[in-house]
Amino acid sequence: MFLNHFQLTSQPFAERVSAAALWQDDRMQQGLARLRYLAEQATVGLVTGASGVGKSALLKRFLHELHGPRWQPVYLHLTHLSAAGLLKLLVGKLGEPPRCGKGRLFEQILGKARQAEGSLLVILDEAHLIDAEALTDIRLLISSALDDAPPLKVVLACQEPLRQTLRQSLHADLLNRISVRFHLAPLTRAVLRGERRRQSSKSNRSSAVAASQFFPRCHRKSKNTR
Helix, strand or coil, rough: CCCCCCCCCCCCCCCHHHHHCCEEEEEECCHHHHHHHHHHHCCCCECCCCCCCCHHHHHHHHHHHHCCCCCCEEEEEECCCHHHHHHHHHHHHHCEEEEEEEHHHHHHHHHHHHHHHCCCEEEEECCCHHCCCHHHHHHHHCCCCCCCCCCCCEEEEEHHHHHHHHHHCCCCCHHHCCEEEEEEECCCCCHHHHHHHHHHHHHHHHHHHHHHHHHHHHHHHHHHHH
C-alpha cells in the first residue's frame, strides 16, 4: 500500500536486493578497487568492519563483477565449522564429493584449483568464526613453493577481532601474507551529505542537458513559423 502512496517502484526495505541495486558510495568504491587488485595481482585479502556495516554487500558487488573464464569464485559463509568440515564444504562447492581424510581433501582442492580455466578465488565471509586449525589449513593451501602462481586466492571478510587473533597466535605468518587490506567504516552523516550533494549535482546536470536539447528545438520551431 505504501508503495503506491509514496509512488515507489520497488520495496525500499527489502533484505535481499540485486547487486546493481546495492548502495554505492566512496567506501564501496575503494573496497571494490582493492578487491579488483587482489583478483588481478595479489593472493590474500582481508576485509574488516563492524557487524552490519556492509561487508557482505561489498562482497556481493565484487562477486557480481567476477564473470567470465578468468576467475572461478567460490563464496562460503558457513565458517563456524571444524577445519575438516570447512574443507569438505569447499570441496562440495567445487562440484566434487568430499573424500575421507584431510590429505585427500587438500588434494581435491588443489587439483581443482590447478585445473580451473581461471583463478580459483575463495571468499570466506564471517571469517572471524574460523577456528585456529582451519586458519592453518588456509595458509597451507596458498603457500605452495612449487607453483609459479598461487594455486588459489583467498578473501577473508570478518569483524575486527580476527586481525587481533592472528597477531596474538601462531598465525602471524598468515597475517604477513595478507597484501590487500580494507576496513569498511560505518556510514556517517558527512558521507550521507556528500552522497546527497553528488546525487543532486548529477540530477542538475541531467536537467541542464535535457533543457539544452529541448530549448534549441523550440527556438528553431518558433523561428521557422515566423
